[in-house]
Amino acid sequence: xxxxxxxxxxxxxxxxxxxxxxxxxxxxxxxxxxxxxxxxxxxxxxxxxxxxxxxxxxxxxxxxxxxxxxxxxxxxxxxxxxxxxxxxxxxxxxxxxxxxxxxxxxxxxxxxxxxxxxxxxxxxxxxxx
Numbered sequence: 018x019x020x021x022x023x024x025x026x027x028x029x030x031x032x033x034x035x036x037x038x039x040x041x042x043x044x045x046x047x048x049x050x051x052x053x054x055x056x057x058x059x060x061x062x063x064x065x066x067x068x069x070x071x072x073x074x075x076x077x078x079x080x081x082x083x084x085x086x087x088x089x090x091x092x093x094x095x096x097x098x099x100x101x102x103x104x105x106x107x108x109x110x111x112x113x114x115x116x117x118x119x120x121x122x123x124x125x126x127x128x129x130x131x132x133x134x135x136x137x138x139x140x141x142x143x144x145x146x
Contacts, residue, residue, distance in 0.1 A: 020115065024108040025053045026122045029066070030129050032100045034087035041090030043104070044079040049086075052131055053123045055106055063092070064103040070095040084129035 027049055034044075043063060045055070055061070057078050064071050072092050079085035088096045096102065110118045122135045 018112050019109045020112060021107050022110050022118060022120065023105055024118075024120050025055055025104075025106040026120070027053050027104040028122060028124050029101045030086045030104060030125050031127055032086050032088055032096045032098055032102060033084060033129070035093035035096050035098060036087055036089045037091075037093040039087075039089035039093075041074065041092070042077045043074045043092075044077050044085055044087035044089060045104070046083050046085045046129060047078045047081050049123065049125070049129060049131070050076060050078065052121075052134060053104075053106075054121050055104075059106060062105045062107075063088070064105070065096055066101040066103065067097070068095070068100070086129055 030049070043061060050056070055076055058075050060073060060075050062071060062073050072095055074092055079087065086102070118138065120137045122137065124132045126132050
């Protein structure tokens, strides 16, 4: 059996741009992608903390060290510049590998600069019989 676990999270990034006329995706500063362990074209879930909207898209790289968080295409209607968002990526992890799994959470400031990085382990608790 596999479990779906959050493997990467960028917490409270600030939307810097919403571009309705772009073909789609979420443009991120490559530094944010790197520290979170995310790749271009990787699927992510985006959660808007201001209005509760949730959507899926994929990542593209923006300008390095720009702090860019730009929601593109149709999803641009789901955010406003200045909205705080959470970006999540998931992984399928076999149960026998849960003890090896480590998630990465990246905390950023209001300019989308990395403040700290935390790592977390998935623990399979003993089942009570």
